[in-house]
Amino acid sequence: MVQLSRTPSSTPGPRPAAGDPVSTLAQRIGESGAGPLVTWYRGPDRVELSTRTVGTWVAKTVHLMSEEGVGRGDLVHLQVLSSHPLHWVSCCWLLATWWSGATPSVLPTDSSRAALAVAGPDATGCDPRVPLVQCSLEPLAGPCQDPVPGAIDYCEALAMPDEMPGATPAPLAQTWLADVDPMNGRSLAGVPPVAGPLLVATGDPGATPAHLAVLLAGCLRGGGSLVLVESTGSGTTIEQIARQERASRDGLTR
Template identity: 35%
Template sequence: MTRPDDLVRLLRSGESARPRLIWYAPGERIELSGRVLATWAAKAADLLQEELDAEVGTRVGLVGTPHWRLIVWALATWNLGGTVVLDDDAGVDVLVLDGHRLGDLLHGGTWSPGDPATRGAEHVVALTRAALARRSPVALPDGVIDEAAILLTHADEMDPLDTADDDDTALVDDDATSSYADLVAAASPARAGTGDGTGGRDAPTRRHVPGSIPLAEVLRTAVATWATGGSIVLTDPEWEADQGGDPSAPAFARVLESEGVSAPRA
């Protein structure tokens, strides 16, 4: 049985130099190998554990349209045995969201731990979507963590202090709750890759995952695909619109073909 907290180890093992996540956004193409993706997740997990006292059961809210950095924070949360929370009405211990969205939430421009505007979070992490950013492009309230400025200072590997039980909650969204035992297993077979990821006869699946679908579905598709050795091509909604808005559009289809997509969208 593969659990979500197994994924960082799996991404580092076997053919770890092979691309496991490819991201398209306007003006951007980012390719992350299994090793690089696992390293990003380890850095985020180290930040959560060492600076924010995260542990088994810590609730980490992720807010925003699907992005590769949000997936990194999901992997980091599971590596610690925490709970990824995608229900916008649920309280959280840590909230990760685009820095520019804080202005919409904090009308007074200030923030303090426990603020109802950030769902009672004791810690807020401002995510920057630009690939090479080394600081937030917007001014952040005092106390808010600038992910772009601090994440690269953290360790490339980390050891969690404890391990979640099978029945601990891994993912909460508007429609469902999944435990550590069932998050990967409950994913539809249509989402999973077909190869074993170890260089066997069947090439691992490369699946297109549109960023226009809910983040919960993106995460479920990603974990099921990675657990079976596959990879994903994640596309930003703005990029999708620029390519004709549909994978059947000629420009869109050419990109997916060039990336070796071998499975339909999630």
């Protein structure tokens, strides 16, 4: 499903798309699903996910949410996105909430009123009364080593169907990301398209949930891809990774 490699893949250039991230993801899966959408680095690990593979993870995640009775109109507290915005799992959860019509939030104040919480290995701050999905954030989404009692392990998504369920996105005027500055679907549908690989590293201005949402939407519109660098390996620099991935370091601002 994912590829661990030190060798970058070529990036195709489909025509720019119009619309929100749900419609552009569906269009891109149909037109150029084999091309990379997200490439993730942490130390020596490199995981490359094609658009089609991202779509598979989104489908499995939506099915997992559905089994918990979570879908359109529900609030999902994505602690994993606030604590690990540059992880490929966070991207898949963000896209899955958009696809299902749920409202993702990174606001700590939403932790107690969410229908579902999603955290990484450290679930500190999650309300114990709210159903929790815990993600190991291992390169291949393996099981959690120290799961919270009663939590759903995200690796259970691997058993979910690969078929993409019908999209039920929220209206564009509604909130698509609850943050300090809420973002609606209309603003995401109007972000500038990104045509090539774009590298974002820990510490960059773009390494925040809101900027990640903008960059991901831009890549879906323009046929580009995200190169997310949580950390570099020993003796490797950000500049070397950028050259290897043929990636720009020019971020987008809201």
